[in-house]
Amino acid sequence: MLAARGDCVGSKRYRALRPILVFCLPAIGDFIRCHSAVQIIAETFPGHPIDVITSPLAAPLARLMPLVRKAWTVEKHWNPGLRERARLARELRRENYQAAYLLTSSTKAAFVPWLAGIPERIGYPREFQFGIVNRLPAGWLKTFVAFGPRKTRLVEQVCAIALLGKQPAEEKQLPAPRLAVSAEDVESWRRRNGIDPARPVLSLYTSDFENMRSWPPERFVSIARHHIERGWSVWLVGGPRERKAAAQIRASLPEAIDFTSTPDIAEAMQQIAASTAFLGVDGGISHAAGALGVPSVLIFGSNRSYVHGPVNEQVTFIEPPISTPSWIVNTRGISEQSVLEALTTTVRKYPRSA
Template sequence: MDPILVFCLPAIGDFVRCHSAVQVIAERFPGHPIDVITSPLAAPLARLMPSVRKAWVLEKRHLQAGLGNRMQLARQLREQNYRACYLLSSSTKAALVPWMAGIPERIGYPRELQFGIVNRLPAGWLKSLVAFGPRKTRLFEQVCAIAMLGERPADGTQLPPPRMVISPEELSAWRVRHGIDAARPALALYTSDFANFRSWPAERFVSVARDHARRGWSVWIVGGPREREAATQIRAALPEAVDFTSTPDITDAMCQIAASNVFLGVDGGICHAAAALGGPCVLIFGSNRSYETGPVNDQVRYVEPPISTPSWIEHTRDVSEDNVLEALAAAVTQAHRPQGA
């Protein structure tokens, strides 16, 4: 069967949310291979996503890659005989790639007036084009709308949340490589940069980490270069914490999260990946941000500041340690509760 191409967004969190659309397409066209295009940073996650056959990499971020990069990728795509390309990115630069590749159907909302380059428009495209003011539709709903050609889901139908799967064999091999005792519970911390308004005060992360360490838990700090300074601060106060922020491969970071017993994080791309892995997650968000930008997976618990007037608080300073510890305990208990109990 002819393959289908999905042009995804480049940032980690956005790319993970695009998997909802991939699942919709896989259900609509069973048996058709589905490939994706994304950034070098996000592409390794594609192999963990059910229904994705292959990831194509646009060498730079979609909005920065030059015409030469796009033409080179288009030549490679032309050889694959794709029947359609779903453009989950609304930029003209993204739309040029399947157009140059000669893919017959190029589906998306023409928000940059790419008429002709985008040649199949979902229902309601005009309303989307002229919409003013803040959008109330969450990103995962937007990409699913493209996958469904603008059709509304039937009443009671839930859009599929993003999903990633790491095999037990891969997880076991990761534990062996790093000398991890599977019997010892582990708390994975994703702090972002402490200077980021989305983060949580350093001393509160340290307090939560100490609480778990006293009870025999391992504490793992996960992330990348942005989190290394925060990891240094946490380890200065709690030397037994393990700093995984120098991990060279993002799929290794996914093993760290999947091997932990509970993930505590803040608003950022890694929290979407953690949620998609299906384990217990507690996320600290500013008020009202969780609905618009947070993961939609059922097992995620949000801890947010009280809503005030105006009812939009970006910072997280009013989230207490007690509320976070309570949410972590509840998340772990829920994860160990038999299904249906």
């Protein structure tokens, strides 16, 4: 086992400070949530290098995660063949990892640290990976049975693996995910793009308007126009999935600036970090805004924010009333006025400097 904090720091085992590997989830929002578990592991084993493994889409965000040394990549959903997994396992074997935390329950993922000969492979055997996963958190048997009306948030699930199934101390909360973009990088991005740092910015993340998790386009336009009339800039952020929606907004509001063609997700993080406030819907980019510390208002379907939303304190959720038709996902019951009020309150409570 790893030498946990409190073990003799003069021991040969502790001096080695062998690295730890964390198998993270592949989607952007899920990967960001895994940083809560990384922080717990780093606190438990201070000084040990921590590496992560995730999808090529999410891996660039690892450079912005405090306490993460580097990232390995594997195809989303762990679909590479046995030859590719064996190649990755050989590379991992050379790193001399002491332990692997499997925050994903995929058997395909669990095969890699087993092939790599990593001594401790920690996780819940939800796909019956007994032997492949050789250290089980306390209470692992309960994970095979769904019980009770209260759903468990994903951040709680990954933290439970990092805590080996133990409950955190009563006075301690689970750490919120964090992404860090330096002030120098933000200022450099502003200079390259001719951005006035004195002008407040509202970033909009719409997702695809055909997605039921989104919000009607005319309401986004109304919110954007309200801020532009008061001297704000409005930026449309996201990626290829949001480009059609961004074009639709700009057709009604040409003053909005479309950043959805940004080729690098790390640069997209600089855009969000340079924002004064963020308005978005359920999606990975909204998790990034929360982890970057940007005052955020997020539009969710009813009863979905607790399970699926970011846990960062400067995030405000707006949900439709339960009586709204299609209340589980649909967001049409959310008024523009409630969003404007939430944005005003959130920005005042969590002001940002230029």
